[in-house]
Amino acid sequence: MAIILWNDAQINAVIENYQIYVNPWLASLMKFGGFGDVEMEAEGCIVRTASGEEYLDCLGGYGVFSLGHRHPKVIEAVKNQLNRMPLSSRTFFSQPQAELAARLAELAPGDLQYSFFCNSGTEAIEGAIKIARIATGKTNFICMVGGFHGKSMGGLSATGRDQYKTAFEPLVPGFTHISFNDVKEAAAAMDDRTAGIIVEPIQGEGGIRVPSPDYLPALREICDNCGALLIVDEVQTGLGRTGKLFAVEHRSVKPDMMTLAKALGGGVMPIGAVMGTPAIWERAFSENPLIHTSTFGGNPLACSAGLAALNVTIEEKLPVRAAEMGDRLMKGLRQVQTTHPDALVEVRGMGLMVGAEFAVKDVAELCINGMARRGVIAAYTLNNPKVIRFEPPLIITADQVDRVVSAFSESVAEAKEMLGL
């Protein structure tokens, strides 16, 4: 389908509505980032705008578009459901929800069997916090500095960056933040009030930080020793992005609870989920099955998208693809680092969850703008603006990876020149 191009006045009208009716400061930020255009349609790894520009989506909606935009099998599943029953009556049993829960139980690590469905990552974390509290009878959580778990009050309490939290204090009590990847601190922070440890297997918004291989197994052991739950937030790492279906599989760790969102909707529908073991669900829901609910959570459209997304991820062997393309991307970015070792401190990641850390954040900012002008969408990580993250669809081709590396290389050189570095 060809886009009918818009003129500047039409584009500016959309931006103006943002300025007047949505958030003028956000509108300025978006324009400064090089995104002063209107998105019109998308397919695979490509996003097209109203002015006729074509972008390679290397941000992937912060991890949403693992299957690319508008994967035909997800679209078909959602259209079929749309024609039958988009939302649930919330009285009868719903087949898409039942099937998605069963498929997740089949694929998830360890004893994770039950799923509570919601609509976003932060809601999944809210669910995890509440269910962990009721299941353990304890109130406190250990979380990580630099960790990101969303911006609802519970999610924010678990999040480890003051910039987003201070204005909303007092937050939920009982959250302690410790250094990520520090086993000793984790052991020292545990006490008999600790309901659980909430941790990302790889910190996404914290700057794509991969912990040492023994970290998650050590947290597992600490939780076992103290009778606390290991709650793993796979909202960003989940469903193939890191080279395994779930990132904890790299370390053979079996969590007590796991949160999912983003890619679970196949890039078509919003959905979140919190999974738990039978013992946890029994303690949380047996007395009152309605103790935690959501009107739209588990709706048929979202669940049919989720089911199709899981099937496509497995049929198309996307975790393997993520590992291969991720290696190629990291190799390319590291080549750029050898040319600019002063500006580019480190390239790191796993699969197609890759970060490039700069010495100063101004270079990262200008580089994002430079990449946008070269037709590549990228962004910095929310809790660490010195890091540009690369999270393209897992279906990205080798040629497209090479294009990203070229755009990055040119943009780093240009940013350094502009800053006189």
Ligand SMILES: Cc1ncc(COP(=O)(O)O)c(C=O)c1O
């Ligand atoms: C690890 C993690 N948890 C939770 C969230 C919150 O998800 P949402 O923005 O859907 O609420 C995010 C979002 O980036 C995330 O990366």
